[in-house]
Structures are given as C-alpha cells and as structure tokens.
Amino acid sequence: QVQLVESGGGLVQAGGSLRLSCAASGIIFSRRGMGWYRQAPGKQRELVAGITSGGVTNYADSVKGRFTISRDNTKNTVYLQMNSLKPEDTAVYYCAAKKMYAVGWGTDVFGSWGQGTQVTVSS
Numbered sequence: 001q002v003q004l005v006e007s008g009g010g011l012v013q014a015g016g017s018l019r020l021s022c023a024a025s026g027i028i029f030s031r032r033g034m035g036w037y038r039q040a041p042g043k044q045r046e047l048v049a050g051i052t053s054g055g056v057t058n059y060a061d062s063v064k065g066r067f068t069i070s071r072d073n074t075k076n077t078v079y080l081q082m083n084s085l086k087p088e089d090t091a092v093y094y095c096a097a098k099k100m101y102a103v104g105w106g107t108d109v110f111g112s113w114g115q116g117t118q119v120t121v122s123s
Contacts, residue, residue, distance in 0.1 A: 002026040002112040004095045009117030012085055016121070020080040022095030022114055029076040033098035035110060036069060036080045038091035038119075048093070049080060050105050058105055063089075085121045092116040 008020040020036065035050040049069035050058040057069055068081040078095060095114040102109035 004097060004112055004114035006095045006114045006117040009119045011120045014085060014087055014121055014123050016085050017083045018119060020093055022078045024076045027097055030073040034071060034078040035096045037094045037096055040091040047105050087121045087123045090121050091119060093119050
C-alpha cells in the first residue's frame with residue numbers, strides 16, 4: 001500500500017520561504033519519478049516540479065528560479081524548497097509518485113497521491 005505524507009505547509013508573507021516534505025512508503029522510492037502539484041480554488045491541478053529517479057528535474061515556468069525539488073533516497077523523501085513566495089503561489093500542494101516506467105509529466109502518469117498540504121502566501 002503506497003502512502004505519501006506531505007508536511008511543511010503553512011502561512012507565510014510574500015517574499016518568504018517554505019520547505020515541503022513528502023515521505024513515501026510502500027514503493028521502491030529510488031525507482032520512481034516524483035512530482036509536486038498544486039491546486040488553487042477554482043483552478044485545475046498543475047505540475048509545479050518533478051524529479052526523475054535519476055535526479056533530472058522539471059519546473060513550471062511560473063516557479064523557475066524560485067522553487068527547487070530534490071530527493072533523498074536514503075530517507076524515501078522528496079522535498080520542495082519554495083523561495084520568494086508570491087500570493088499567487090497560494091494553493092494546496094500535493095506530492096505524487098509516478099507509475100513504474102511512466103514517461104512524461106502529465107497527471108495520468110502519476111499513480112499515487114498524498115493528501116495535500118495548504119500553502120498560503122499573504123501580501
């Protein structure tokens with residue numbers, strides 16, 4: 001049974017930083033691509049950042065240069081460091097694990113999702 005548990009969300013002022021963590025269990029973590037998605041009220045869920053099993057990263061244009069995704073395979077954990085936060089970054093952030101051998105970054109390649117963690121950026 002796959003479990004993804006996010007932590008680290010909260011309320012921060014614009015310009016501040018947060019680090020999200022996602023602890024995975026029930027999968028061979030080192031073999032899975034991982035991603036962070038977010039969903040704001042009334043908007044579709046969107047990919048924020050992804051990292052392959054080999055450590056190659058992918059970012060949404062809106063967060064490039066501000067957010068960094070990383071992984072620690074010894075801890076089965078993926079991180080999202082968020083700097084220079086903006087009010088438009090306010091959303092529920094979800095951790096997701098790719099299906100085995102899946103290619104690409106669409107939502108359909110992710111087979112497991114966490115419960116989400118709220119990030120609120122005040123202006």
